[in-house]
Amino acid sequence: MRMGFKKTLTMAKLSLSLSLFYFTVFSLLLSLSTSFDPENPSVRRILVILDDASLKSSHSIFFNSLQSRGYNLDFKLSDDRNIALQRYGRYLYDSLILFSPSADSIGDGSLKLKDVMDFVDSGHDLILAANANASDFVRNVASECGADFEDATAAVVIDHTSYSVSEIDGDHSLIASDTFIKSDVIFGRENIEAPVLFRGIGHSVNAASSLVLKVLSASPAAYSANPNSKLSKPPVLTGTSISLVSVVQARNNARVLISGSLDMFSDRFFRSSVEKAGSTYKYKKSGNEQFLMELSKWILHERGHLKAVNIRHHRLGETNEPSIYRINDDLEFSVEIYEWSGTRWEPYVADDVQVQFYMMSPYVLKTLSNDKKGLYYTSFKVPDVYGVFQFKVEYQRLVIQAYxxxxxxxxxxxxxxxxxYERFIPVAFPYYGGSFSMMAAFFIFSILYLYHK
Incomplete structure (x- = not known):
């Protein structure tokens, strides 16, 4: 009787262990199945790191918008020691939202600067928001991405000409900016009519870099300073050189959003009315929601995300792809390019897509023709250089996927x-004539020399 009870208990433990094992495997497969898929960019997991749990409710409009578009948000506090971007060599998330500007360390040091930059370098996206109390960690992340925040203590962007008249503090640090970048790829075709409310810290970007772009700039009268102290020296950041919101389009197609204001993502700023200084018109609602919703679509690859499929090449007049080409062969190349619209792939139409036929450097650079349905094609002659070549299509345009x-x-x-080779090369006919004329002259000279008396 006792032996039967022990056997039953052992079987129950074994059954429980197998159930836990299958549950773990299922959870792992489920997490992998929801990871970033280039064929369906909108089905993605996002890690959201917050300074305070109250941000989840105070910024609920922004978060609910992402969830309504199909994103799976995983909220964690900055002091959570279980924060990890990857496990067993696989990334657990496809995007990262850092809404913890004052955190000196994430997860008590479990998430380091190198981890965040490796995350971006591996092709993942990042949304970072700071404020006047931005920590060194947040500043270093932004600096690595090409944006340098103001170093002065408690410095914020102040503008005495483009502020919101609803500001009651009198320091004009609540800015109403409408200096947007002109790009339908980022903001869509609808214009943002209302100004965007911004209160926070400014940053500068490297003007020589084509990867970092200012999408929201300060007015020429703006400057960065501490509103509670007198200016003892000229401000470092002034005028339109101050970037309020910037984006980065990396060469590996990763996208980064850098904002100097966490408040601009809040429900209060989304719902607030705006009356810009010097204007007699009062907007019932700020442009923050439209601005950030459209910008987040670009950051998360719902817009401006391209893919190239069905790459084909063959000799002129043939259909099969050969294993080797000969110099001076006539070659045909074609590729199909599509753009993700947020719900489906649509043909991408442009007149400036080029293909490179390169070895160590491009030997052929051709602009592709298109049929307005996503098919791009061209033909060219294989260069008179033998070696090992490759085809490459790089489309480096403003806020469009570069690679x-x-x-x-x-x-x-x-x-x-x-x-x-041709038996007789036409360009060598003068040499042929010179050789035969020399032979004839030698023959005539021999006859004359031998038989002349």
Whole structure:
């Protein structure tokens, strides 16, 4: 009787262990299945790190908008020691939202600066918001992405000409800015009519870098300073050089949003009315919601995300892709390019897409023709250089995905075989004539020399 009870208990433990094992495997497979899929960019997991749990409710409009668009948000506090971006060599999330500007460390040091930058370097997206109390950690992350926040203590952006008249503090630090970047790819086709409310810290970007762009700038009269103290020296950041919100389009297609204001994401700023100084018109609602919703669509690849498929190349007049080309062969190349609209892939139409046929450097650079349905094509002659080549399509345009495709297959190009050369080369006819004339002259000279008396 006792032996039967022990056997039953052992079987129950075994059954429980197997159930836990299958549950763990299922959870792992489920997490992997919801990871970033280039074929369906909107189905993604986002880690949201907050300074305070109250931000989840005070910024609920922004978070609810992301969730309504199909994103799975995982909220964690900045002091949570279980914060991790990857496990067993796999990234657990596809995007990261850092709404913890005052946190000196994330997860008590479990998430380091290197981890965040490796996350971006691996092609993932980042949304970072700071304020006047931004920690060194947040400043260093922004600096690594190409944006340098104001170093002065408690410095904020002040503007005495483009402030919101609803500001009651009198320091004109609540800015109403409408200096947006002109880009339908980022903001869509609808114009943002109302100014965007901003209260926070400004930053500068490297003007020589084509990867960092200012999407919301300060007015020429703005400057960065501490509103509670007198200016002892000229401000470091002034005028339109102050960027309020910037974006980064990395070469690996990762996208980064850097904002100097956490308040601009709040429900209060979303619902607030705006009356810009010097204007007689009062907007019932600020442009923050439209501005950030449209901007987040670009950051999260709902807009401006391209893919290249069906790369084909073959000799002119043929259909099969050869294993090797010969120099001076006539070659045809084609590729299909589509853009993600947020719900489906649509043909991308442009007249400036180019293909490179390169070895160590491009030997052929051709602009592709298109049929207005996503198919791009061209033809060219294989260069008179033998070696190993590749096809590459790079589309480096403003806020459009910079890297499209690269044919990973190596394409050997060989010289002519000995029996493939022309028997008589037309350009060598003068040399042929010189050789035969020399032979004839030598023959005549020999006859004359031998038989002349």
């Amino acid at each position: 499209l495709c690269q044919n990973r297959n190596l394409i050997p190009v060989r010289p002519f075989k000995h029996d493939e």
